[in-house]
Amino acid sequence: MLNVAVVQLHPLENKAANIDRAEGFIRVAAAAGARLVALPEYFSCYGRAVSPVSVAAVYGEAAETIPGPTTERLQALAHELGIHIHGGSFFERRGDALYNTNVIVDPAGDVLGVYRKIHLFEARAPELTYREESAVTPGTEIVFTDLEVDGRSTTVGQTICYDIRFPELYRVLVAEYGSEILFVPAAFPRETGRDHWELLLRARAVENQAFVVAPAQWGEQADGSWLHGRSMIVDPWGTVMATVPDGEGVAIASLDLDRLATYRQNYPNLQNRQPDVYSSSSKEVV
Numbered sequence: 001m002l003n004v005a006v007v008q009l010h011p012l013e014n015k016a017a018n019i020d021r022a023e024g025f026i027r028v029a030a031a032a033g034a035r036l037v038a039l040p041e042y043f044s045c046y047g048r049a050v051s052p053v054s055v056a057a058v059y060g061e062a063a064e065t066i067p068g069p070t071t072e073r074l075q076a077l078a079h080e081l082g083i084h085i086h087g088g089s090f091f092e093r094r095g096d097a098l099y100n101t102n103v104i105v106d107p108a109g110d111v112l113g114v115y116r117k118i119h120l121f122e123a124r125a126p127e128l129t130y131r132e133e134s135a136v137t138p139g140t141e142i143v144f145t146d147l148e149v150d151g152r153s154t155t156v157g158q159t160i161c162y163d164i165r166f167p168e169l170y171r172v173l174v175a176e177y178g179s180e181i182l183f184v185p186a187a188f189p190r191e192t193g194r195d196h197w198e199l200l201l202r203a204r205a206v207e208n209q210a211f212v213v214a215p216a217q218w219g220e221q222a223d224g225s226w227l228h229g230r231s232m233i234v235d236p237w238g239t240v241m242a243t244v245p246d247g248e249g250v251a252i253a254s255l256d257l258d259r260l261a262t263y264r265q266n267y268p269n270l271q272n273r274q275p276d277v278y279s280s281s282s283k284e285v286v
C-alpha cells in the first residue's frame with residue numbers, strides 16, 4: 001500500500017505565508033503516515049485577484065528558477081521527513097519566459113521530474129474571463145517519473161489543472177509510458193469546478209485504469225471570485241477514496257498498486273484499444 005496525501009490550500013497574497021502553510025500541512029500528512037504528499041497548482045502564489053496586466057507582474061515577481069528557494073525548501077523537507085513531495089505547481093522563470101511548473105522531490109532530496117503545464121487555461125465567458133497565456137508560456141514535453149516508494153516501483157504521470165480536459169495526454173501517460181498514478185494539481189474556479197471537476201477526474205481514472213491524485217486550491221479571492229477546492233484521490237474504478245471539504249486541510253488514501261495490476265488484467269481495456277483503427281484513413285462514408 002502506498003499512502004498518498006493531497007493538501008488543500010486557500011491561497012493568500014503573501015507567498016512566504018503560503019509556503020509556510022504548505023509546509024505545515026506536509027508535516028501533518030507525514031505524521032499521519034503519508035509517504036507521498038501532493039500540493040495544489042500555484043501553491044505559493046495565485047494571481048486571480050489582479051487585472052491581466054498586473055497578473056504578469058505579480059507572477060513575474062513570484063517566479064523562481066529550478067533550483068531556487070521553493071524547490072530547495074521542498075528538497076530539505078522531503079529529506080527531513082523521508083517522503084516524496086509533489087510540488088503542485090509554481091511560477092518558474094526560465095530565461096525570459098515564465099512557466100506553470102511542478103516537480104517531484106524524493107526522500108534523498110533530489111528533484112526527479114520537472115513538468116511544465118502544456119494546456120494553458122482560457123475562458124471567454126461572461127461569468128468567467130481568464131487567459132493564462134497572457135503571462136505563462138506553454139510547456140512542450142510530456143513528463144512521467146519512475147518512483148521507488150517503500151520498496152515498490154511505480155510510474156507517475158505529471159499534469160496540471162486544465163490539462164484534465166485533454167484526455168489524449170493522459171492516454172499517452174498511461175498507454176505509452178505505463179503510469180499508474182496521475183497527478184492533477186489544480187486551481188479550478190467555482191464556475192467550472194462545481195460541474196466539471198469531479199466528473200473529469202473520475203473519467204480520467206476510469207478510462208485509464210489509474211489512480212488520480214488531485215490536490216486543489218480553495219476559497220475566496222481578493223476580487224470576490226472563488227476557487228472550488230474539493231481536492232480528491234480517485235481509484236481506477238472511479239471511486240472517490242478521499243476528499244477535502246471546504247477549507248484548508250489534508251486527505252489521505254492508501255493506494256493498492258498490486259490490486260491495480262490485477263484489475264488491469266481482469267478488465268483489459270487498455271489492451272483492447274484499437275489505435276490503428278482510430279488513425280486509419282480508411283473511413284467509410286455512408
Ligand SMILES: NC(=O)CC(=O)C(=O)O
Binds near residue numbers: 120121160193
Ligand atoms: N484553472 C485551470 O487551469 C482549468 C480550469 O479552471 C478549467 O478547466 O475549468
